[in-house]
Amino acid sequence: MQFKQFFRNSRMKPWDGVIILLLILFSFLPLVIFSYQQTAATPIKDQKKATTAVLRVDGKEIRTFSLAQKGKTYTYKYEADDGDYNIIEVSGNKIRISDANCGDLICVQRGWISKKGESIVCLPHKLVIEIQTSAGGDDGELIY
The missing domain is CATH 1.20.5 (Single alpha-helices involved in coiled-coils or other helix-helix interfaces)
Incomplete structure (x- = not known):
């Protein structure tokens, strides 16, 4: 045709x-x-930026984790007063929740994060981990 x-x-x-x-x-x-x-x-190699992961629970900042390319590997256990816990694993420039006692375990299934703006959320525990970068200047201003 x-x-x-x-x-x-x-x-x-x-x-x-x-x-x-x-x-x-x-x-x-x-x-x-x-x-x-x-x-x-993606960060330009000439600019020095510090990458951190910020742990917030119910909107309050609990701790910050420094994420460096050749950083050490360690775990941190966040435990609330009511027995809720999340085990956070930091390995070099990436972070994840490796274990939690919430019902759905979506935060564990999220896996590793390492890029600016990525986050892990555990809704039952009201926990958020967010990756942020700051410029290497004098003011330490956060760049989103």
């Missing part, structure tokens, strides 16, 4: 194909935009 015969025998017009093709191309636009933002967010 030839191309012209296809359009004569169907209800599709020639411009319908162009519109469908444009819609398919535009559907990939968010992928291009978000991948560009991820590459733009």
Whole structure:
């Protein structure tokens, strides 16, 4: 079947194909935009930035963990007064919750995080771990 015969025998017009093709191309636009933002967010080697993970429980900052490329590996156990606990593991420049006594264990399933803006949330314990970077300048201003 030839191309012209296809359009004569169907209800599709020639411009319908162009519109469908444009819609398919535009559907990939968010992928291009978000991948560009991820590459733009990667730190430049010339800038010295300190990466930290901030542990907050019920909105209050409990502790900060320094994340360095060649940092040591250690665990930290956060235990609330009511017996809720989360075991936090830091290994070099990444952090995770390795164990918890919450019911759903979504925080454990989240796995390792290491990029600026990533977070781990344990809703039953109201616990949040968030990665932040600060500029190496004098003011120590946080960059989000």
